[in-house]
Amino acid sequence: MSTPTEQLGPALDVDARLTEIERSLDLLLNLTPVNAAEAWTDFERSDFGAAPTLRLRPLEFDLDLVRRDLYNLPIEDVSDPALHTLLRAKRDEIARMATALEDRDTSRFVYGSLQLYGGVAPTLARAAEELLRTIPPLAPSTQSVTAGAFAEAAQAEFERYRAVHPEFPTAMDVRDDVGELMVSFGRLLIPESAAFRSDRVEPLLHHEIGTHVVTYQNGARQPFKLLTIGLPGYDETQEGLAVLAEYLTGGLDPRRLRVLAGRVVAVEKMLDGADFLDIFESLRADHQIPTRTAWSIAIRVVVGGGNVKDAIYLRGISRILEMLAEGGSLEPLFVGKLALDHIPLVQELLERGVLHPPWVRPRWLEVPGAEERLDKLRAGATVMDLYEGEEAA
Numbered sequence: 001m002s003t004p005t006e007q008l009g010p011a012l013d014v015d016a017r018l019t020e021i022e023r024s025l026d027l028l029l030n031l032t033p034v035n036a037a038e039a040w041t042d043f044e045r046s047d048f049g050a051a052p053t054l055r056l057r058p059l060e061f062d063l064d065l066v067r068r069d070l071y072n073l074p075i076e077d078v079s080d081p082a083l084h085t086l087l088r089a090k091r092d093e094i095a096r097m098a099t100a101l102e103d104r105d106t107s108r109f110v111y112g113s114l115q116l117y118g119g120v121a122p123t124l125a126r127a128a129e130e131l132l133r134t135i136p137p138l139a140p141s142t143q144s145v146t147a148g149a150f151a152e153a154a155q156a157e158f159e160r161y162r163a164v165h166p167e168f169p170t171a172m173d174v175r176d177d178v179g180e181l182m183v184s185f186g187r188l189l190i191p192e193s194a195a196f197r198s199d200r201v202e203p204l205l206h207h208e209i210g211t212h213v214v215t216y217q218n219g220a221r222q223p224f225k226l227l228t229i230g231l232p233g234y235d236e237t238q239e240g241l242a243v244l245a246e247y248l249t250g251g252l253d254p255r256r257l258r259v260l261a262g263r264v265v266a267v268e269k270m271l272d273g274a275d276f277l278d279i280f281e282s283l284r285a286d287h288q289i290p291t292r293t294a295w296s297i298a299i300r301v302v303v304g305g306g307n308v309k310d311a312i313y314l315r316g317i318s319r320i321l322e323m324l325a326e327g328g329s330l331e332p333l334f335v336g337k338l339a340l341d342h343i344p345l346v347q348e349l350l351e352r353g354v355l356h357p358p359w360v361r362p363r364w365l366e367v368p369g370a371e372e373r374l375d376k377l378r379a380g381a382t383v384m385d386l387y388e389g390e391e392a393a
Contacts, residue, residue, distance in 0.1 A: 008354065010077040012223060014087050018094060019225040021069055024061050027097045028184050031056065031104070031304050036179025037193040040295060048291070051276045054303055056104055057177070066098050082345050089232040100304075109305030110271070117235065117309045120268045124315050127383050128264035135254045135261075135387055137288035144195040147174050150181075150204075151190055157205045157363075161214070165360055168217060180300070183208050186216035186228065203251025206364040211242035218358045219336025227336025227355075235309070237339045240316020241330075245362060247317075247386055248370040257387055259297065260317075262289050263310035266301045276302045318383050325380040330365075334358035 033039065039052035070091050078084040093116070100112030145153075151174050158170040171187040178191045181204060188208055196204065215238065219227030230238065243260065246252040265287065266279050274282070276298050283294035300310050323340055324330075332343045335350070335358050349355040364370060377385075 008080065008083070008223075010074065011080060011083045011087065014073050014075055014078060015224050015226050017069070017073055018087065018090050019229055021066060022094050022097070022229045023185060025066065025094065025097050025101060026184065027101065028182060029057070029178070030059060030101055031307065032178050032180065032182070033299070033303060034177045036191070036299065037176075039299075040292075043295065048280070049277075052299070054299065056304065059101060063098050063102050067095060070095055070098075082348070086231065086342075086345065090226060093232045104304045106305055110308070113304070113306060113308045117312055118315075119271065119308060120264060120311050121315075124264055124311065124318070125268050127318065128261040128268075128314060130384060131257055131261035131387065132265065132287045134384065135258050137258070137290075138255055140290040140292070141197045141199065141255070143198040145198055145201060147190050147192050147194050147196075150194075150196045150201060153201050154188055154190070154205060154209065157209050160363060161209070161360060168360065171213070180296075181208060183212035183216070186213055186220070188213060199253065200251070200256070203246040203249060203256070206245040206249050206251065206362070206367075207242040210362045210364045211245050212238065214360050214362050215241075215334060215337050218334055218360055221359045222336055222355055224336075224355070227338065230337035231339060231342050233339045233341070234337045236312040236316040237320070237333065238316070238337055239313045240318070240320040241333055243313055243317040244320055244330075245364040248373050249364050249367045250369060250373075252386055254387060254389075257383075258287075258289065259293060260314045262287060262293070262297050263300070264314050266297050267308050267311040270301050270306050271308065314383060317386070321377060321381050321383065324374075324377045327378075331358070334361060 033054040034057050035053075035055045039054060043050065043052045073087075073091060075084060075087050075091065078087055096112060096115050100109060100116060103109040103112055151172065154172055155170065158168070158172070161168040162170070169186075172190065173187065174190045174192050176192040178189050179194075180191060181194065181196075182189050216228050219225070219229075243252065246256065262283055266283060269279050269282060279301060280294050280298040283289040283297055284291060289297070297310070301307060319340060328340075328343070332338070332346045332350070333340075335346055335355055338346060346355060350357065
């Protein structure tokens with residue numbers, strides 16, 4: 001008698017190939033400037049008057065071959081209707097990624113970014129503006145740690161997971177060709193030149209390792225490997241979940257909330273035609289966002305020709321709050337990288353024995369005070385309720 005996964009042979013074959021193709025594209029790294037530290041130095045030297053030149057790494061694949069591979073996949077052989085629809089949607093998403101990468105540094109790029117991540121709805125823009133109006137600007141924090149010290153803290157966090165699950169990999173690099181902290185295919189990448197606010201270290205570890213790495217490792221133990229790189233449109237839910245991790249562990253402080261709101265405002269301004277200097281000055285003058293933070297937000301929004309991705313953080317946590325208030329469970333979101341819309345399918349596949357329960361549960365669920373905060377959100381909350389006053393949340 002065949003097992004559930006054996007019955008899904010064609011779907012698993014397509015899944016494995018789609019995963020391989022997306023890994024070759026490496027969208028995140030290929031939209032990360034390689035000269036962020038030097039660009040900041042030049043910008044500072046110009047007294048913030050000359051827009052920076054951002055360099056992106058050369059693409060190491062042939063986009064025509066990628067498209068050929070994508071559309072040669074025999075998705076028509078997948079008989080399960082839900083999986084057929086899912087795999088087609090993922091194929092089309094990867095094709096949009098390829099086109100977006102081809103369009104880097106042209107006026108076409110922003111349209112590809114919109115197709116991948118969506119725009120800024122009026123309700124989201126209003127929420128961002130309200131956060132920036134309500135939360136008073138605070139002076140930049142002066143206490144910081146180096147990339148090396150952050151790497152040591154990250155190593156300790158990996159060891160906490162390994163104490164429970166000895167096979168949990170420690171995947172981490174300190175690099176000079178990334179300007180922002182990120183997780184790429186389950187690997188934590190720490191920018192060599194970065195300084196991290198001391199009070200942000202723990203929430204960042206829960207965000208990056210406790211959410212992005214944990215869901216990657218859980219996805220890696222599923223028969224469907226797309227759960228490592230993400231089902232179609234997963235980014236919004238994944239980043240919302242990571243912001244939730246910061247909140248539940250007491251790390252979503254007022255400065256961080258202002259950054260998330262500032263990102264939405266910056267994306268909206270970019271879509272309205274503002275250039276880097278306009279966005280940078282508006283963040284500083286209109287919203288009292290500190291200079292280095294305004295730089296970071298503006299860079300992320302203009303890279304490649306206009307990237308709307310940063311609006312998904314506030315949108316993602318907003319939708320997770322709605323889901324919690326409606327009685328939804330977080331548990332399916334730990335199976336791998338998926339969107340809220342995929343929860344019914346994931347639950348069905350769990351019940352059929354095709355997927356396995358999560359291997360690792362995020363440590364941020366067990367932090368003192370997390371359950372009480374989660375109960376508060378389940379009773380009904382908006383992003384404004386995440387602001388708990390001028391002290392750190």
